[in-house]
Amino acid sequence: MDTFPNYYAILDIPEFATTEEIREAYKRKALDTHPDRFASNLQGSTKNTELSQEEAKLHFQRVADAYYVLSDEGRRKNYDQARASRRKQEASTLWQSSRADPNQIFGNVFEDLLRPEVENHRWFYTPIGAVSGACLGFIFGNLPGLVLGAFAGKKLGAIRDAKGMSVYDAYSRLNGSHKAAILAALATKLVSSGHLN
Template sequence: MSKFPDYYQLLSIPQTATPDEIRHAYKIQSLKTHPDRLVNATQAEKKAATERFQAVADAYYVLSDATRRREYDTIYVSRGAQGRTGEPQASANWFNTFASMFGGGVPNAGAGSSAGAPGTQPDADNVFADVFEELLRPEVQRHAPWWSWLGAICGAGLGFIIANIPGMMFGAYAGNRLGAIRDAKGKSVASVFAQLGGNQKAEILRALAAKVLGAAANSF
């Protein structure tokens, strides 16, 4: 019998986690595992990160919806600790095997909005986009007329935390690009982010990870 994916383990949360705790855990794990952070990684490292990023998105898709979570928990308990695993590949296998498990369930407007037909594996990038908008909203969606300047300032500040002066330069440029494209086209933060270069994406993700992980550490 194939291993059952332990989504609680993948998100590093207890089975009793609240919806807010699940969402916060997803923010942390998605930023840790996002493949765009690995600019100079090998193909093998990139592939492993992509698989884990997808598995984390799967976990959030299932656990963030009350109906899907209830159906998942029924099998979770029946499998027992020995039948569960936190290995990412188990998630892909499970979605392929149990494609009809969530039959009758309609993907919600949040985590599952881009999952396709009920029971199919969610699109990890689109699952992340929803939370990414929330993460960057305080940085770029302020009441100011010039997004490019605001983005540069915010990016510089976040970049300085990561890598001092070099990080500040990268962060300022990336933040400026986010704001400039928003000024010109009025696009969402997530869609603008998708247009950035690899190094720019990596800097923004690292800065956000440091911010989220720092906030998580201070909450304990």
């Protein structure tokens, strides 16, 4: 059994693909294989029935591993050298497949696209922080204190509103059908913008 992975085939890209082509191929494959699209508790048109959720997890992991290796110049060079020596049968090079965290990679790559889907636009602590900071600043430093206090309070309130949570963490806390709907919306957004073919 051949255990040496062909990361180029996994991402369906040529060996001379650019970094941007690798990233776009990852986006396409990650959306196709994301386990949240294959959850058994989903109902309606958002559920993808091509794979079981366990099979999707394996495919999603392979796609993440491929992106992890090919997106970094050093790792890609080492991988290409291992593939070349394996093809030539010069040495029995054993490739240690990198096990990347697929959720972390997905969150990093899709951060900008996920943000509007999962952000909570209802602010509570930001205005309260600004008003409170302004009041305290005015008490301690008159008008300059008011401005500085309002600015600091607003920033602290925004941190509290965001709860220091990454966008992917917020995404991971959503229910399954909401996740599947977001993934479908991301795929549609990427296709309509011409990023995915």
